[in-house]
Amino acid sequence: MNYHNSRFLLNKRPKGMPEDECWALDTETITDLNHNEILIQSEYLSIDPYMRGKMNDSLSYTPPLKIGEVMVGESVGRVIESKSKNYAVGDLVTVHQGWQTYIRTKDSDPSILKVPESKFNSSIFLGTLGMPGRTAYFGLNYVGKPQPGETLVVSAASGAVGGVVGQLGKQMGCKVIGIAGGPEKSKFVSEELKFDQCIDYKNENVVEKLSEFCPDGIDVYFENVGGEITKMISKFLNKGARVPICGFISKYNSTNIAGEETPFHVLSTLNPKPRHRFFVVTEWLNKFEETTYILHDHMNRGEIKTRESITQGFENAPQALRDVLSGRNFGKQLIKIK
Numbered sequence: 001m002n003y004h005n006s007r008f009l010l011n012k013r014p015k016g017m018p019e020d021e022c023w024a025l026d027t028e029t030i031t032d033l034n035h036n037e038i039l040i041q042s043e044y045l046s047i048d049p050y051m052r053g054k055m056n057d058s059l060s061y062t063p064p065l066k067i068g069e070v071m072v073g074e075s076v077g078r079v080i081e082s083k084s085k086n087y088a089v090g091d092l093v094t095v096h097q098g099w100q101t102y103i104r105t106k107d108s109d110p111s112i113l114k115v116p117e118s119k120f121n122s123s124i125f126l127g128t129l130g131m132p133g134r135t136a137y138f139g140l141n142y143v144g145k146p147q148p149g150e151t152l153v154v155s156a157a158s159g160a161v162g163g164v165v166g167q168l169g170k171q172m173g174c175k176v177i178g179i180a181g182g183p184e185k186s187k188f189v190s191e192e193l194k195f196d197q198c199i200d201y202k203n204e205n206v207v208e209k210l211s212e213f214c215p216d217g218i219d220v221y222f223e224n225v226g227g228e229i230t231k232m233i234s235k236f237l238n239k240g241a242r243v244p245i246c247g248f249i250s251k252y253n254s255t256n257i258a259g260e261e262t263p264f265h266v267l268s269t270l271n272p273k274p275r276h277r278f279f280v281v282t283e284w285l286n287k288f289e290e291t292t293y294i295l296h297d298h299m300n301r302g303e304i305k306t307r308e309s310i311t312q313g314f315e316n317a318p319q320a321l322r323d324v325l326s327g328r329n330f331g332k333q334l335i336k337i338k
């Protein structure tokens, strides 16, 4: 049977917020599979902040996308045809092969992960039980290293990574303060995710609220946003504080990202200097599977809650990325394809 794959190709490099013209929506017919190939039908596509950096003509975590290449991204879907002895029709997998509705790939593709048996919807394996959840776990445990009784502050606290960081921090016995944009997100973080407090940075005085909520200073700051928030947090960092730099989304649309002041620059000028470094989730590839199970157990026990922003329709992926880059998402941003 012939399938028609819709895919977004990078058409033009963005200046600032990526406009629709930055992508071209293309269709290809998928012909018969070769030996050791599988065909996956995407159910959900993950939309993530790092995608913006891949559209620039500069090195971010990895080399940039070339014009004409399929837009980068991860999906979850079912194997619908298989010429591989490793994958059967019906297997649920995550795969990192870009913005596509059907994914034809070799069974040796290292980005494919089989999704474990679960009561949760498949979309969770792109969020809390996927890359963002693992990012939260690795950054907090291996870079932040919080101790019981310490104060942990998390920015973009209602988001895919931040929400998991704060809930793990509570499990570890920390006092956890979130920072989020707007009253609705802030209420969700404190009431649903059970952080001790959340500061609405769009409507509240962050420095005043930090003075009130962190009388003993900050021991770990999990950095997701950069910019002014980093500078305000800096004033409260204790001697020996740790700052896992996960990202700095406030600058991702900059027309001169290489010239931007990053959290690393800001933190390096402090005295005493906190222990701080950029980290990337792929530093712990060998721990992906076991960490997925750990997070799965937390979810099964109701210790980690999650929220998703699901946009219907593959053609709306560009708008969903703009939503993430401007805070219009509320929780893990996904596109429902099938």
Ligand SMILES: NC(=O)c1ccc[n+]([C@@H]2O[C@H](COP(=O)([O-])OP(=O)(O)OC[C@H]3O[C@@H](n4cnc5c(N)ncnc54)[C@H](OP(=O)(O)O)[C@@H]3O)[C@@H](O)[C@H]2O)c1
Residues within 6 Å of the ligand: 048, 049, 050, 131, 132, 135, 156, 157, 158, 159, 160, 161, 162, 179, 180, 181, 182, 185, 224, 225, 245, 246, 247, 248, 249, 250, 251, 279, 280, 281, 282, 324, 325, 326, 327, 328, 329, 330, 331, 332, 333
């Ligand atoms: N190092 C790694 O391996 C790795 C892996 C995954 C993600 N990350 C990073 O982790 C961070 C969070 O990613 P996520 O997937 O969890 O996204 P997310 O938090 O679900 O969504 C992004 C959020 O960032 C906030 N935001 C957007 N524009 C902003 C701005 N100009 N200033 C301040 N905040 C802004 C918004 O929250 P508010 O409405 O609350 O402002 C928005 O909802 C990003 O920096 C991302 O690059 C890093």
